[in-house]
Amino acid sequence: MKYLAPASALVVACTTISPAIAHDVRADDHAPIGVMADHAHKKGEFMVSIRHMHMQMSGNQIGTDGIAPDEIATTIPNRFFGAPGQPPTLRIVPTSMRTDMTMVGAMYAPADWVTLVAMGSYIQKEMDHTTYMGGMGTNVRGEFQTSPEGIGDITVGGIFPVLGVADRKSEKQQELNLRAAVSIPTGSNSKTAEILTPMGATPTIRTPYMMQIGSGTWDLRPAATFKGWAGKVGYGLQYAGTIRIGTNDQGYSFGDIHEATAWVSYSPAQWLSLSGRIKGRTMGRVDGIDPMIMGPVQTANPDFQGGERIDLIAGVNTVVTHGALAGHRFALEVGAPIYQDLNGPQMTGDWMLTVGWQKAF
Template sequence: MKKFAFAGAMIASCTLASPALAHDVRADDHAPIGVSADHTHKKGEIMFSLRYMHMEMSGNQIGTDSISNDAIVTTIPNRFAGMPMQPPTLRLVPQSMSKDMVMLGAMYSPADWITLVAMLPYSERESIITTYAGPTGTTVLGDFQTNPKGIGDISAGAIFPLLGQKPATSDTGTELNLRAVVGMPTGSTDETAQTLSPMNMQMTMTMPYGMQSGSGTWDLKPALTLKQWAGRWSFGAQYAGTIRTGTNDNGYRLGDVHEGSLWASYLPAQWISLSGRVRAQSAGKIDGLNPNVMGPVQTANPDFSGGERVDLLGGVNFVATHGPLAGHRLGIEIGAPVYQNVNGPQMTGDWMLTVGWQKAF
């Protein structure tokens, strides 16, 4: 974070002498950094971006209600009960998970009516799970940790400007953009980890669905983004979806995801904008079952997936208007859920952070 703070200070030092409102670029020309596919480019322009995203999860819920570890291991049935070495109830309980992702992006506009886009993600996850001893009871045996990492599903496609592009010399305008992107099954769905069983045995198991870096399917990723500028204020709305096609080689399909965002930004000066955003998300259940994912843990049951959530986020955008960093952009956005309704038991989110750099040529 010190590096990002230094970068923000450098951008500020290159912009303090600029006028109050722009004659070329504004910090709010781009949406908050947590919003993707919000803008297009003019013919011949290229833009590179690098985003870092961090997310923390802890605790468990069923619906909107919290549930304790002891309640999970004594009352929630094990889907695989009756199979060899499978107890009647869940015996492994996730305690926390963190996820770090780096997303490399590129955009190129061969013509004013189309901007090509591509995104390459790399993620690392860390999960801590508590194992309870034996087939019943509330005696804790111990904890273990899993740390999957790898390249995720690469996305590529295009963004089309449906309604105008705000003139660089104007402080008012409206844009409407359509994203048509496909997610390719380049991420792994077969990662394994060492686990601690209720019988105190170290076992190598295929990790559950949410700990894999890929979906295993070709996914459609449409988005529709509306932005409007009015002096120092700007506003935006976006729908973004992830629609799975078919079933992957392991016999399942992740749930579709539908997400809507509304935001407002204020421009104190040309080089900086402050934003507030509300995001609502609905995720479907996993369809199917990976026969290699089996165990007395909630994350192995596809029925315990999906749900709804609402997040509130605040952000800041910087843009250097002249000097050695002219055209470089830095965005920061941090937020937390205010509503979560899950098909539980599931772990729930605590907070998330996105920091990103962008530069067009």
């Protein structure tokens, strides 16, 4: 959270140039804060945003069934068995993981038909592990944590309002926005960390796939968002994808991601909107292999990546309509998975929280 200090300074700076009143804005003009690329702007408008997302994981799962650490350590084969120092089963088991991502975005509309977008991020990851002793049995050698962090990949592109920007005062109460964007591989995919091996050594190695910060590939980021309003009720649908282009310098690419979400909101007042959302996500396995990622742990196996997941998410959008903060938007979403089918063994998602600030000029 210490990386939110610069973001707070930006909010304060923007406050000093805010209008004293903002009669035309409504809290439900924007989708829930976890939905990106949902809206466009009119010619000459500019918007900045800051989001912070926290995700928590614990326990492990194969398909839709949970699996205990002792069972992983004694029954799941190690694909690297036969290489020097590699035991027959997965003797290092992840037990919990936390991810914090701070995202800073900007939008500018040089014309009514296109809004240019850019977003960067700073990512912090922590994963706790249990190391079992030797090559068999359930005696525990000890525990350790890896915690890589750094600047993530940057997304740039454009949003095209096919139906124009909705005017809430008129009969036009629907929008269809298309995003064409690309992710630039600015994040590192060669992070390292010190681990504890089953034999008690503490080498520094390259962290496994899900503990890297960047993808290492140029990725296409298409999205299509339809949303509308009927009085105090808002609704929307979105598809968003991440399509990998080629392989990275380490010899692999992450699986493609496809996401679909739908939401309904209710606005009891101009400044407040409450929302409920369902989100489905599918992600493929890692294609290829990094020869520097090797170990008796599930996260080092490219086949134990990806899967399917459905989340239920509740949110609150607010907008200040009077005073020094007029026009500033503050929002929150919290959610949890209701279904997970994982290419496991793999860490199981627990819950997620997103908070955000937005301001248009």
